[in-house]
Amino acid sequence: MASRFSSQFRLSITQALGDQLAEALGKLTRAPLTRHNLDLLDEQAEAERLASKSGVYQLYRGDKLVYVGKADKPLPARLGNHLRKISGRRNISLNEITFKCLYVAEDFTAVAPEKLLIKKYKADGHIPWNANGFGNKDPGRNRDRTVLKANHFDMLFPIDLDRRAENLTRGEQRLSDLLQSIKDGLPYNFRFQESPQFDEISVFVPSVDMTADEVFRLVAAQLPDTWQISALMGYVIMYDDKRVDYPSAWRYYRGSEVVAHQPASKPANSKDEEPEDDEEEEARSF
Incomplete structure (x- = not known):
């Protein structure tokens, strides 16, 4: 009970930490x-012989703060993942993106420093x-049929199939080898179901300078009739799924046929919450 000579004080260590992180980031260019x-x-x-290369960072698009993240592994590697991801998207350019970051020497894993920053900046309508x-x-096979919100990152900035597929080798090669080269050479995920028969299928790659669209056309023409390649808004999948339609697909490669599709979406203000951003490892098959 408060009086003229007494009151109650609540110390918020987490708020203080969040404020200090935000202040330190605010001083950076x-x-x-x-x-x-x-x-x-x-x-x-x-x-500087840092004992840990983990930390927190901010991404800006133009002058607007758009993302706050953490890196449990080296900061440059995590930021490099974002660089590569954005490079393979439409409606956005890396020239628009800048960053700030802090190496965090202390072990703040238990209090999740990025969550403290997210809470602080979200209150101001950022990120x-x-x-x-x-x-x-x-996101895994179970989410391939998810209908995305209209403001989802993949809906706003879908993958670019006209981007050059790196890591290609010209000449005759096994389809299994080509699939791995495609996966390694694209800045977005290409998940495919493996099959022993791909070791027996030979494909001739005419050039190392092919777009993702061109190389997917090449692969699809060699696949068995029940297989398809589906370009979703954020990644590409290849399965023996008997021409299943996916809500967020916008292009299918079915044999020699390429089919355009209008992706579905939900209103941005839908009540269901998006899953938390994660560090889930990419997988080739499920």
Whole structure:
């Protein structure tokens, strides 16, 4: 009970930590999200002999703060994942993206420092990419049929099938080898069901300079009749699924046929919550 000479004081360690992290980030200058700057970040950590390379970071699009994240593994690697992801998307350019980051020496795992920052910035209406799919990797087979919200990252910035597929080798090769090369050479996930028969199928790759669309057309023409390649808004899958339609698909490769599809979406204000961004490892088959 309060009086003129007494009251109650509640100490919030987590709020204080969140405020200190935000203040430290606020003193930093944003840098373009480029490979060169990430290499410099790595060199800084080596030069200062940091015991841990984990930390927190912010991403900006133009002058707007759009994402707050953490890196349990080296910060440059996590930021490099984002660089690669954005490079394979439509409606956005890496030239728009800048970042700030803090190496966090203390072990704050238990209090989740990025969640403290998210709580703070969300109150001001910032960080629209948090909890809308940006931080996720492969969501897994069970979510392939999910209908996305209209403001989901993948709906706003779908994958670019006109982007060059890196890591290709010209010439005759096994389909199984080509599939792995495609997976390794795209900036978005390509998940495929493995099959022993792919070791027996030979494919001729005419050029190392092919787009994702061109190489998927090439592969689809070699697949058995019951297989298809489905380009979803955020990634590509290939399964023996007898031409199943996926709500968020916008292009199918079925044999020599390429079929355009209008993806479904839910209103941005739908009540169901998006799953938390995660660090789930990508998988090739389920």
